[in-house]
Amino acid sequence: MEAKYWRQEQERLERVRNKLQARIAELEPEVIGLRDQAADIRKRFWEEVTINTSTQEDFEETFYSVQQQSAMLAERERGHNRLVHQWNGMKRLLPSPYFGRVDFQEDGLNASEQIYIGVSSFVDKDGLNFLIYDWRSPVASLYYDYPPGRASYVTPAGRIDGTMTLKRQFQIQNGHIRTMFDASETIGDELLQQVLGKDADSQMKSIVATIQKEQNAIIRNDKSRMLIVQGAAGSGKTSAALQRVAYLLYKHRQTIRADQIVLFSPNPMFGSYISTVLPELGEENMQQTTFQEYLDNSLGSSLRSEDPFDQIEYTLTAQGEPGYEARLQGIAYKTSEAFTKALQNYGKWLGRKGMRFEDIRFRDRVLITAERMSAKFYNFDSSLPLFNRVVLLQEWLLNELASLEREEREAFWVQEESNYLDNEQYAEVFDMLHKERELFDLSEQYAAARARMNNKRRGDEGDVDFAQREEELILRSIVKKSFKPLRKSVRKFSFVDVKGIYGQLFVDEVAYREKTNEVVIPPHWPEICRQTKDMLSRNELFHEDATPYLFVKELVEGVRTNTEIRHVFVDEGQDYSAFQYEYFKKLFPRARMTVLGDFGQAIFMQATNLEASDSPLIRLFGEADTSLVRLVRSYRSTREIVEFTKSLLPGGDEIVPFERRGRKPHLIRLNGVEKRDAQILEHIASLRAEGFVSIAVITKTAAESREAHESLRIQGREALQLITKETLAFEKGVMVIPVYLAKGIEFDAVLIYNASPAAYGRDNERKLLYTACTRAMHRLHLYTTGDWSPFVHTLPANLYEKAPY
Numbered sequence: 002m003e004a005k006y007w008r009q010e011q012e013r014l015e016r017v018r019n020k021l022q023a024r025i026a027e028l029e030p031e032v033i034g035l036r037d038q039a040a041d042i043r044k045r046f047w048e049e050v051t052i053n054t055s056t057q058e059d060f061e062e063t064f065y066s067v068q069q070q071s072a073m074l075a076e077r078e079r080g081h082n083r084l085v086h087q088w089n090g091m092k093r094l095l096p097s098p099y100f101g102r103v104d105f106q107e108d109g110l111n112a113s114e115q116i117y118i119g120v121s122s123f124v125d126k127d128g129l130n131f132l133i134y135d136w137r138s139p140v141a142s143l144y145y146d147y148p149p150g151r152a153s154y155v156t157p158a159g160r161i162d163g164t165m166t167l168k169r170q171f172q173i174q175n176g177h178i179r180t181m182f183d184a185s186e187t188i189g190d191e192l193l194q195q196v197l198g199k200d201a202d203s204q205m206k207s208i209v210a211t212i213q214k215e216q217n218a219i220i221r222n223d224k225s226r227m228l229i230v231q232g233a234a235g236s237g238k239t240s241a242a243l244q245r246v247a248y249l250l251y252k253h254r255q256t257i258r259a260d261q262i263v264l265f266s267p268n269p270m271f272g273s274y275i276s277t278v279l280p281e282l283g284e285e286n287m288q289q290t291t292f293q294e295y296l297d298n299s300l301g302s303s304l305r306s307e308d309p310f311d312q313i314e315y316t317l318t319a320q321g322e323p324g325y326e327a328r329l330q331g332i333a334y335k336t337s338e339a340f341t342k343a344l345q346n347y348g349k350w351l352g353r354k355g356m357r358f359e360d361i362r363f364r365d366r367v368l369i370t371a372e373r374m375s376a377k378f379y380n381f382d383s384s385l386p387l388f389n390r391v392v393l394l395q396e397w398l399l400n401e402l403a404s405l406e407r408e409e410r411e412a413f414w415v416q417e418e419s420n421y422l423d424n425e426q427y428a429e430v431f432d433m434l435h436k437e438r439e440l441f442d443l444s445e446q447y448a449a450a451r452a453r454m455n456n457k458r459r460g461d462e463g464d465v466d467f468a469q470r471e472e473e474l475i476l477r478s479i480v481k482k483s484f485k486p487l488r489k490s491v492r493k494f495s496f497v498d499v500k501g502i503y504g505q506l507f508v509d510e511v512a513y514r515e516k517t518n519e520v521v522i523p524p525h526w527p528e529i530c531r532q533t534k535d536m537l538s539r540n541e542l543f544h545e546d547a548t549p550y551l552f553v554k555e556l557v558e559g560v561r562t563n564t565e566i567r568h569v570f571v572d573e574g575q576d577y578s579a580f581q582y583e584y585f586k587k588l589f590p591r592a593r594m595t596v597l598g599d600f601g602q603a604i605f606m607q608a609t610n611l612e613a614s615d616s617p618l619i620r621l622f623g624e625a626d627t628s629l630v631r632l633v634r635s636y637r638s639t640r641e642i643v644e645f646t647k648s649l650l651p652g653g654d655e656i657v658p659f660e661r662r663g664r665k666p667h668l669i670r671l672n673g674v675e676k677r678d679a680q681i682l683e684h685i686a687s688l689r690a691e692g693f694v695s696i697a698v699i700t701k702t703a704a705e706s707r708e709a710h711e712s713l714r715i716q717g718r719e720a721l722q723l724i725t726k727e728t729l730a731f732e733k734g735v736m737v738i739p740v741y742l743a744k745g746i747e748f749d750a751v752l753i754y755n756a757s758p759a760a761y762g763r764d765n766e767r768k769l770l771y772t773a774c775t776r777a778m779h780r781l782h783l784y785t786t787g788d789w790s791p792f793v794h795t796l797p798a799n800l801y802e803k804a805p806y
């Protein structure tokens with residue numbers, strides 16, 4: 002590019018930076034001043050208000066003065082926060098104020114405007130001249146969506162058409178333009194080349210400077226209730242999701258807070274991997290969780306649910322064990338829509354009969370039997386939904402308990418217990434009695450006030466009548482105290498035997514058909530029933546049972562909802578079942594959903610195809626309220642790696658590699674495990690010598706990871722991290738990791754520990770191998786000690802190099 006343009010741009014950059022610096026300096030005293038003021042008000046809060054509650058008037062005055070003080074404090078704090086946000090934004094801009102420029106001439110206007118785009122806006126002192134536009138502003142769309150030529154963008158007031166006469170990209174570091182390109186394509190490949198050529202990091206990076214047009218469509222989609230993104234491995238789904246969160250927080254800043262957005266991620270480690278993207282963009286992080294965390298919270302401590310990792314470990318390692326086939330059939334069935342239907346029908350059946358309750362027991366006696374509850378329950382109006390009848394039953398139980406409690410006061414044990422009250426307990430009851438009475442009894446209050454004034458003992462303490470009442474009240478309080486847990490557990494619906502209700506589905510085929518109207522029963526049903534009940538008897542649930550169990554629990558106890566949440570993001574969306582999606586919809590009734598995933602990486606059995614025409618996901622909100630976007634360009638890996646990995650998948654042809662060149666994947670066959678491990682260690686050393694920092698040895702299972710880690714650790718000198726499902730933070734370095742934990746993450750180099758037919762031979766293992774290989778950015782090695790997996794074996798030979806290295 003001509004030197005004069007460089008000079009002009011560098012000069013403009015300096016002008017903008019000077020203004021930024023001036024404004025930062027100008028605001029600094031104000032920021033500090035406001036902070037001090039707020040701190041001062043907080044400190045003097047109680048000094049400024051006089052507390053006086055002697056009369057009603059005094060009390061009201063005190064009340065208003067406290068209110069006034071706190072309103073003032075809140076206002077100062079809000080002002081302070083706004084200013085600090087602005088001030089931090091400018092400080093963030095200073096080293097690299099912008100990354101893009103477009104010159105745009107609106108139709109009907111004579112001059113074209115220069116629009117510079119950065120991570121936040123910066124307006125000149127006059128308040129009108131935008132020196133930098135926030136990347137999320139409507140006009141910034143031009144930069145992402147069009148090459149020079151005719152272009153348009155949409156504002157709240159309508160569409161603006163015009164001509165883009167220039168599109169320029171910058172890399173600016175510490176106030177200096179490092180590179181500058183004029184782009185002819187949508188977003189110049191040169192900048193993207195540079196960004197993608199960099200090394201993997203322990204934290205995901207923001208992509209605002211190089212967002213691609215199709216990604217921009219995802220980020221700014223504000224139309225439908227459900228947005229589905231099916232995208233190839235490395236196509237930027239997670240990146241787009243995070244920039245979308247930032248966009249939503251900007252566009253709806255008056256109405257949506259970061260804690261009203263929740264992202265479901267595949268594992269806790271992934272949460273740490275993506276946690277810096279939003280703060281880097283000046284936004285607060287949304288809420289993050291895993292579905293398992295949600296399940297554990299909802300099930301409480303009485304039942305333990307297996308996590309998805311133990312489930313997949315079982316499906317991958319237990320072939321040939323007794324009951325294996327039945328378990329697989331069970332997983333397939335229990336995660337299907339057919340099972341959701343069956344459970345809905347079961348709800349109707351329960352409306353007629355078969356509800357199960359738990360006796361209410363007290364001191365080794367049954368106070369209210371399950372049979373009585375059942376009879377009562379089925380006496381309520383049968384047109385009422387199950388849940389309403391359960392609530393009526395709950396009310397009835399609380400009344401019953403109240404009268405049983407009255408009767409219980411006569412019981413011998415109560416007398417006994419009252420005799421054994423020690424002084425302290427007695428004083429406690431005595432105090433409580435007075436307090437209780439004070440509340441209801443005005444004269445009691447009067448007596449209390451007089452006693453306080455005269456500092457005298459209360460006259461009633463020697464009163465015979467009072468002693469009798471006191472005795473009565475003591476008995477009452479003893480019974481009340483021991484009935485308290487009963488009332489509490491009734492309020493928590495403990496009288497409903499949810500475990501029994503779920504368990505009775507798994508008796509035999511005839512009973513199951515009767516309860517659910519199910520026509521097609523999966524094979525191995527008796528064994529599925531046995532396994533499910535075995536787990537329940539140990540207070541455990543298979544992972545595939547956890548969501549259906551909650552579904553049944555909510556049928557009878559009412560649905561839990563969270564109406565605060567406005568946006569739900571589900572990453573790795575292919576790994577959730579139809580059942581789980583129904584659940585999300587119920588749980589977050591006021592939220593829009595964004596589901597991102599790749600059916601090519603569907604390695605769990607409960608997979609959902611996101612884009613198939615009969616996808617349950619499309620049916621969830623209906624086609625009219627659903628947008629589907631497909632991403633086929635893959636950015637993570639070199640062209641050579643993408644060519645290799647896409648050939649592993651049937652239908653992978655449509656994946657388009659980004660034009661970044663590298664070495665072909667290496668296939669290395671060795672004679673024996675020891676030699677293989679020694680070779681892997683050698684390769685790790687040479688990759689490190691080449692400057693690669695993040696290197697993963699990927700295994701199929703956690704069991705294989707442990708073995709590999711042990712063997713490599715013994716032979717080698719390198720520090721090797723073993724990643725397990727308990728690992729919380731993702732750190733750069735050399736690691737051994739099972740493929741299902743490496744989902745969503747990337748490494749400079751990936752070494753597939755064992756690409757033999759035994760490891761990746763069955764059809765469902767194809768996607769495992771694909772997922773593992775697509776984690777590689779720059780280098781990919783596959784090892785075997787015998788044959789090659791058939792998925793590798795059948796690849797065209799021009800896609801890889803064979804050892805020697």
Ligand SMILES: Nc1ncnc2c1ncn2[C@@H]1O[C@H](COP(=O)(O)OP(=O)(O)OP(=O)(O)O)[C@@H](O)[C@H]1O
Nearest residue numbers: 208211212213234235236237238239240636637745
């Ligand atoms: N527009 C872009 N500009 C720069 N880098 C990008 C862009 N899009 C994606 N990338 C990079 O490509 C890599 C893969 O992106 P990301 O992890 O978001 O993909 P994904 O579709 O979620 O992948 P997977 O399904 O394999 O988990 C990341 O390093 C990301 O920074």
